[in-house]
Amino acid sequence: MNDTAPATVQLLDPTSEAVSTDRALTARKPSLEGLTVGLLDINKPRGDVFLDRLEDQLGHRGAAVLRFAKPTFTKPAPADLRHEIATQCDAVIEALAD
Amino acid sequence: MTVEPGRIDELRARYDGWGLASRRIEVGLLEDEVEAMFDRGWTDGLPVVAPTEARVARMLDGTTRSADDVVALMPPALVECTVEKVAVNAVMAGCRPEYLPVVLAALEAICTDEFNMHGVLATTMGVGPVFVVNGPIAERIGMNAGINVLGHGNRANLTIGRAVQLVVRNVGGGRPGEIDRATHGSPAKLSFCFAEDEAYADRDGGSPWTTLAEDRGFARSTDVVTAFCGEAPRILVDQRSRTADSLVRSLADGLRAAVSSRVVTGMDGMLVLSPEHMSRFADADWDRARFMDELGAHLMVDTDAIVSGAGGIEEGLPEAMAGLTLPKFRPGGLLVVHAGGPAGLFSSIVGGWLNGPMGSEPTSMEITP
Numbered sequence: 001m002n003d004t005a006p007a008t009v010q011l012l013d014p015t016s017e018a019v020s021t022d023r024a025l026t027a028r029k030p031s032l033e034g035l036t037v038g039l040l041d042i043n044k045p046r047g048d049v050f051l052d053r054l055e056d057q058l059g060h061r062g063a064a065v066l067r068f069a070k071p072t073f074t075k076p077a078p079a080d081l082r083h084e085i086a087t088q089c090d091a092v093i094e095a096l097a098d
Numbered sequence: 099m100t101v102e103p104g105r106i107d108e109l110r111a112r113y114d115g116w117g118l119a120s121r122r123i124e125v126g127l128l129e130d131e132v133e134a135m136f137d138r139g140w141t142d143g144l145p146v147v148a149p150t151e152a153r154v155a156r157m158l159d160g161t162t163r164s165a166d167d168v169v170a171l172m173p174p175a176l177v178e179c180t181v182e183k184v185a186v187n188a189v190m191a192g193c194r195p196e197y198l199p200v201v202l203a204a205l206e207a208i209c210t211d212e213f214n215m216h217g218v219l220a221t222t223m224g225v226g227p228v229f230v231v232n233g234p235i236a237e238r239i240g241m242n243a244g245i246n247v248l249g250h251g252n253r254a255n256l257t258i259g260r261a262v263q264l265v266v267r268n269v270g271g272g273r274p275g276e277i278d279r280a281t282h283g284s285p286a287k288l289s290f291c292f293a294e295d296e297a298y299a300d301r302d303g304g305s306p307w308t309t310l311a312e313d314r315g316f317a318r319s320t321d322v323v324t325a326f327c328g329e330a331p332r333i334l335v336d337q338r339s340r341t342a343d344s345l346v347r348s349l350a351d352g353l354r355a356a357v358s359s360r361v362v363t364g365m366d367g368m369l370v371l372s373p374e375h376m377s378r379f380a381d382a383d384w385d386r387a388r389f390m391d392e393l394g395a396h397l398m399v400d401t402d403a404i405v406s407g408a409g410g411i412e413e414g415l416p417e418a419m420a421g422l423t424l425p426k427f428r429p430g431g432l433l434v435v436h437a438g439g440p441a442g443l444f445s446s447i448v449g450g451w452l453n454g455p456m457g458s459e460p461t462s463m464e465i466t467p
Contacts (some may be wrong), residue, residue, distance in 0.1 A: 013123055016183070016271070018175065050285075074220075088275060
């Protein structure tokens with residue numbers, strides 16, 4: 001290597017260069033009493049069986065339950081659905097099943 | 099001096115800065131840059147070509163599009179992906195600049211809501227985007243439609259498919275073990291791209307056999323890439339059929355088991371007809387429409403045999419669907435492509451994935467400069 005040769009090779013970053021931000025978890029609820037809990041069915045077979053059971057259990061613990069469903073499990077939940085859940089519920093449980 | 103090979107690239111790098119926006123990553127000359135790229139998680143498990151400014155700039159010469167043009171929102175992260183980022187990954191994949199328009203069109207095809215690359219990537223089923231290229235560009239850039247068409251040996255086929263996957267991995271963040279948690283995965287997740295042999299469409303005399311792209315509404319002169327969500331190919335052997343009628347029954351027999359013999363209409367399929375198999379149909383003067391009609395007639399499935407519990411197997415249609423006759427594939431759900439070497443009485447089946455709005459639609463995109 002002579003004196004004028006660069007000491008490094010420059011590569012172009014193939015990634016999106018996006019930097020994720022850390023966000024604190026929402027404070028945990030001390031009790032389910034009086035909360036509205038959303039149950040999101042992602043539309044996999046038998047997800048409803050699992051969520052029916054959860055709804056039953058949540059009812060015994062004093063929580064009101066709202067049910068939601070994604071149009072298909074293969075795509076992200078539509079923005080409107082996410083907004084609906086966020087504005088109507090104190091907590092959400094998303095169910096995967098098969 | 100400026101006409102010396104490589105000199106123009108050096109000058110562009112020094113004085114023009116290439117106009118490239120990507121972050122520069124410095125790798126010391128005492129480092130092995132191939133290892134450095136593995137260490138940064140940029141590869142699919144195979145070594146990649148170092149994306150230097152000069153190489154990326156030469157890659158961008160392969161398209162008339164601006165480096166800062168946004169190609170698509172890249173799943174799963176749904177971040178904007180520019181032509182430049184595609185070029186960086188195309189260099190890494192080993193593409194030549196003339197392949198870039200195909201890579202760009204392929205990415206546009208899979209990033210539609212219809213194709214649903216997010217779901218194709220995230221499903222635990224071992225599927226990936228399968229690309230078929232039609233039109234004059236295939237021959238012009240040296241794609242393979244012949245011997246070993248679904249295998250190794252052709253740079254264009256392999257690196258175009260690989261470039262697309264590297265973009266999804268590096269720009270979209272779709273890495274195996276993270277968002278991509280496929281049970282088995284598939285070679286299709288590394289690269290699965292080939293050209294259709296359009297020879298039968300050019301045949302003098304006899305019935306012309308239209309190409310896949312023509313079947314999907316494009317002119318023969320148009321360059322088109324079709325994306326299909328599929329698994330790895332499997333071989334369908336028929337070495338005895340001498341008539342079109344025998345062979346079409348035999349093909350239907352094999353196709354009925356695509357993905358699972360218990361799945362009907364919900365998943366699509368692709369049939370790659372070899373030239374020797376195709377010649378049976380050409381000799382009988384069948385065109386594509388006749389072939390599809392005959393094949394479809396042999397692909398009607400008696401649901402009594404595939405409802406849950408039939409044959410002691412719990413997988414299957416709901417029992418309420420017994421007593422019906424349903425097509426194995428929905429209308430338009432079987433894509434037929436003609437490709438392969440001149441000898442060999444085999445065709446190949448590529449099983450699909452959940453189709454329609456619930457899953458993935460085969461998607462064709464015109465390739466533009």
